[in-house]
Amino acid sequence: MVKTLIHSGKVGLEGLKWEDRAEKPAGPSEIKIKVKVAGLNHRDLFALSQVHEKHPVVIGSDAAGIVAAVGVEVTRFKIGDEVMLYPGSGWRENSDTAPETFTILGSSEQGTMAEEIVVSEENAVHKPTHLSWEEAGVLSLSALTAYRALFTKGGVSEGMKVLIPGIGGGVANYLLQFAKAAGAIAYVTSRSQEKLGMALQHGAEKGLLHDEDWVEAMGGGKVDVVIESVGAATFDKSLDAVRRGGTIVTFGSSTGDLVTFDLRKFFYGQYTLKGSTMGSFEEYEAMVRFVEEHELHPVVDAVYPAEDFKAAFLRLENAEQTGKIALQIG
Numbered sequence: 001m002v003k004t005l006i007h008s009g010k011v012g013l014e015g016l017k018w019e020d021r022a023e024k025p026a027g028p029s030e031i032k033i034k035v036k037v038a039g040l041n042h043r044d045l046f047a048l049s050q051v052h053e054k055h056p057v058v059i060g061s062d063a064a065g066i067v068a069a070v071g072v073e074v075t076r077f078k079i080g081d082e083v084m085l086y087p088g089s090g091w092r093e094n095s096d097t098a099p100e101t102f103t104i105l106g107s108s109e110q111g112t113m114a115e116e117i118v119v120s121e122e123n124a125v126h127k128p129t130h131l132s133w134e135e136a137g138v139l140s141l142s143a144l145t146a147y148r149a150l151f152t153k154g155g156v157s158e159g160m161k162v163l164i165p166g167i168g169g170g171v172a173n174y175l176l177q178f179a180k181a182a183g184a185i186a187y188v189t190s191r192s193q194e195k196l197g198m199a200l201q202h203g204a205e206k207g208l209l210h211d212e213d214w215v216e217a218m219g220g221g222k223v224d225v226v227i228e229s230v231g232a233a234t235f236d237k238s239l240d241a242v243r244r245g246g247t248i249v250t251f252g253s254s255t256g257d258l259v260t261f262d263l264r265k266f267f268y269g270q271y272t273l274k275g276s277t278m279g280s281f282e283e284y285e286a287m288v289r290f291v292e293e294h295e296l297h298p299v300v301d302a303v304y305p306a307e308d309f310k311a312a313f314l315r316l317e318n319a320e321q322t323g324k325i326a327l328q329i330g
Helices: 042-048 133-137 140-153 170-181 193-201 235-241 263-268 281-294 306-317
Strands: 002-007 016-021 030-039 062-070 082-085 116-120 124-126 161-164 185-190 206-209 223-228 242-250 272-275 300-305 324-328
Touching: 002 306, 016 306, 030 082, 030 133, 030 140, 042 306, 062 116, 062 133, 062 140, 082 133, 124 281, 133 300, 133 324, 140 170, 140 223, 140 242, 140 281, 161 170, 170 185, 170 281, 185 193, 193 206, 223 235, 235 242, 300 306, 306 324
Parallel strands: 161 185, 161 223, 185 206, 223 242, 242 272, 300 324
Antiparallel strands: 002 016, 030 062, 030 116, 030 324, 062 082, 082 124
16 A cells, blocks of 8 residues: 545645555556655645545645656666656647646646655656755756746846746745856845845845835846746736836736736837746756756755645745745655
8 A cells, every 4th residue: 555645525734634545556658656755836735725525636746756666668767766757747848838638746636745656757857866855856846837937938048137026935946046057147026034035145136125116126227037926916016127128927826816007018118928837848858957957956945754744734835935845755
């Protein structure tokens, strides 16, 4: 039997518990992975907000572990290999948007928070050797989201100025790391002086408080690209902070989905607004190579033993973290 973190029956943490499930063999083109570490994401909180009475959900989109078995047709991996998981399925090559068939781990039967999981060999990559298990276990979903938003959609390159509202969360921290590694100049915002201080330690050009005038705080200059995920609370200020002809990329709306802005100002300024979400397997491989090339390390806020999963989820729910939260499973 395999211990698996299942959500069913009740909304929230009350419906989340470890259960024993039958062990699943690896199919011809599949690999079985003994999970070492799984990472938490905000989409896991969304999963907990559902009931899942008829179809219990295995929680989790991120994981890293060791290959324990391989199918007869597997060619890319062998038993004992250290691997990480692409957190989706059905999106192989980079494209303008995800295919209709695209799914994300942790939104159905298949999730990563289990002692063992079985996946197609096409959905795994070798773990970069410079990463610890905790770092590898929290990398995939947030880092891929950041990579696509910053490079594929935002077109960020050396010397460009980037604004990242809401620093402290997983994706925002990767945005800062990736922007700095690419030679861009990164500004960040937060309500928390502590989170701004940590961002400065990780290379931010300047930290801006949420309620101050961002353009004034940046010395009157404006940025080339804003990577937005906060939503209604910051969208107007983000639009004010981007230069004429600049770009806003949005991948989230944590403070509200609906925004109102001056359309005439927008088209006269010839701004560009782009949506983004997660990314393809092609971009995932490119992101992992980028992390290896620059020897980047994810910011890990806390690591909890598997039995303390409720404390881990509460920390995420209360937005107490600065960086990623991990569950030590194996």
